[in-house]
Amino acid sequence: MKQFLSVSDVPDINALIAKAAAHKAAPFASSHLGQHKMVINLFFNSSLRTRMSTEKAARQLGADVITYDASGGWGIEFEDGTIMNANTAEHVREAAGVLSQYCDVLCVRSFPTLTDKEADYADRIMKAFVKYASVPVVSMESATRHPLQSLTDCLTISEHRRTARPKVVLTWAPHPRRLPQCVANSFAEWMQAWGEVDLTIANPEGFDLAPAFAPKSIVSHNQAEAFAGADFIYAKNWSAYDDYGATADLPDWIIDEQKMALTNDAFFMHCLPVRRNMVVSDAVIDSPNSLVLQQANNRTWAAQAVLGSML
Amino acid sequence: MKQFLSVSDVPDINALIAKAAAHKAAPFASSHLGQHKMVINLFFNSSLRTRMSTEKAARQLGADVITYDASGGWGIEFEDGTIMNANTAEHVREAAGVLSQYCDVLCVRSFPTLTDKEADYADRIMKAFVKYASVPVVSMESATRHPLQSLTDCLTISEHRRTARPKVVLTWAPHPRRLPQCVANSFAEWMQAWGEVDLTIANPEGFDLAPAFAPKSIVSHNQAEAFAGADFIYAKNWSAYDDYGATADLPDWIIDEQKMALTNDAFFMHCLPVRRNMVVSDAVIDSPNSLVLQQANNRTWAAQAVLGSML
């Protein structure tokens, strides 16, 4: 792979899942791949899981890692032709060009504004780094997608499915803040591209994801109906795509035991961090069917599979 | 050791000191212990000495290290059953559980509030990480104790003692800020548990440490009397335990040459950072009897002994 920005960069999803599983079984078996290689992790937004799992993955491949937190503000200029006499101190042409001198793989995290839909969905920061970097770029979450999380989720589902073609429900859940659509977009995109699950997306009216990610045929506005017979419940809040960035106070959408009882003894999944008793009840997340820690663990192997494909 | 939070976690203090001394003599002799292992250092409060010495120790054991500075605010929820609709974004159950997926030893630093005695002395943050982590937890200083510093101090005293049972004085010293009681608590606790020194604690009236750490029989309110015949003077400021967090402007408690003249040519010790001419005079800290840099050096070997026991 020359870049890892979305599922469309992956030639064979099952092969990549298998690679992740192989790293999980033998974390250091490929530690020659990163020998004398450098991975730079560039964060425009702070991170815990992504940072640690990506660093760990790189090191298990034998590579060195430099993590650079640019969340304090680096002042990068993205427009071409500007007279840079104001707040930006470096153009992305130089930023990406320079970082490419120092590493073999460049991992970048950025977030959406949630105020400018067009700019967010153009994925300006990530695209600019891809354009001007001379090394492979890995998205550690962009304004619209979070592909490392989705690969993780494929691995987790493949490890726990009890049928060849499980029913998977991606459900909106309540949250007090405005959150990006990235995790939900990517999860929807990967589940459909993977083709090994039946995906239903349950969300309130007004919270449909962008049509490119969520065709109307798989969207339900009735959470209880969607949960019926589900094998996996994947909970996540996201702000509205249509009324861009809007939120709603809908506590009834919480995932609790009553709703889980509607399912086929479904596993509960969430990418974390999660707000307890807001998104999901204690009883559900603390139940044996909760896979949230296994997902966090699988982030390492997903990252290792992606980095390993590039090094 | 499955955890390192206080002296009571140490089965044999002299054996641990001997281990630290062995690492000091041959820093890389145990570099197989950490092979393919990961240590995470999690700082809720900033650090220089602790961070560097712990990282160095881990690397000398052959382990990888990720240092995570959460002092900017991570927003961890510690209460159970809360509806997390406010400022906390992740429950410690997930935080500790996730971090445990990424490492073999989890080192945590937190500080007291100095306003809520009960909460501080319950050592909520450290205890919660111990409860929910699935890997060994090392305290890099908690709200009430600083055991890595105390092990360091044992090593330093054992290297410099001129008699089998030296007289050690832990003395309060002036400081312009309100400081935790951790270093003093731990030092008192370790010296008593070690049993190889005669400990006297000198502090102003109103600044007695918590009774669990400082039995009245070894506390003196007369600094000059306490210094008589001392072999080691260990200086440290702490805020009051009784009138919790209170300070006092008592410049006469400074450690200067006049007071050191009362001792048995005592060594001067301090955990650093130290405010010169406030806590201790230039003449004392710059004298050949000052062990402050040796103490800083010994932090590495103490950390290596503790991590090495866990890896």
Next chain:
Amino acid sequence: MKQFLSVSDVPDINALIAKAAAHKAAPFASSHLGQHKMVINLFFNSSLRTRMSTEKAARQLGADVITYDASGGWGIEFEDGTIMNANTAEHVREAAGVLSQYCDVLCVRSFPTLTDKEADYADRIMKAFVKYASVPVVSMESATRHPLQSLTDCLTISEHRRTARPKVVLTWAPHPRRLPQCVANSFAEWMQAWGEVDLTIANPEGFDLAPAFAPKSIVSHNQAEAFAGADFIYAKNWSAYDDYGATADLPDWIIDEQKMALTNDAFFMHCLPVRRNMVVSDAVIDSPNSLVLQQANNRTWAAQAVLGSML
């Protein structure tokens, strides 16, 4: 080398350039030099290129690295004899002494105030660390000099020169902020000491560098005249030395194609970050004659040559 603060610490510039070139040709050929060694990079001011290239250099030499960002404020006391009852929490005697316990080479970055010429040109922070450290100190830019950049520039010029003795022009360029004189001072100092180029410094009236760096005989206030026949144009803004820290709004000093046409098909150099269409036009920095990315790359090899000489 026991320290690397200015060109006068370098016994043989060409030998050091050759060493950097050798590391560039075989980055890991000297990875035994840093075996079981530690490099600490201490930043009092933030950094991208310097941090990454220095870390990379150290690791390629086989050394471990700890990068410590003290830009948030560490509160170091530099005066002797002070009663430290105010905002400084640690004296540089202890700070440098402690850090020396943890590493084999200490790299330090600090910046000038640009308000107190005397203090800046005394290079107080760097000098204090040199005085109290017990290990070699490397300047990663001080209040007055940036020697790693200059060594990089020597390497870059030596790689691209088409004649034995090229004409090099260091030219002032416009910038909206007040910038240090460090890069310009060091470049001037190194080019003169190297003795293999003809150096001209072009700057507006009032922007002459300190006489110790820029003898009047090589300074021109006419940019066009200076550019005539130049083989290398090295652009950089700096604030005034005489009217200390002053700036001027002189957009005509921009480096554009018209001015480059006056040269002998000169290469364009800049240490980055650079403000496009302010310092230099897009056409010039995007031309094949632009060496800015090669310079960024060469930072690694310059750092490796310096660290390698000390480890």
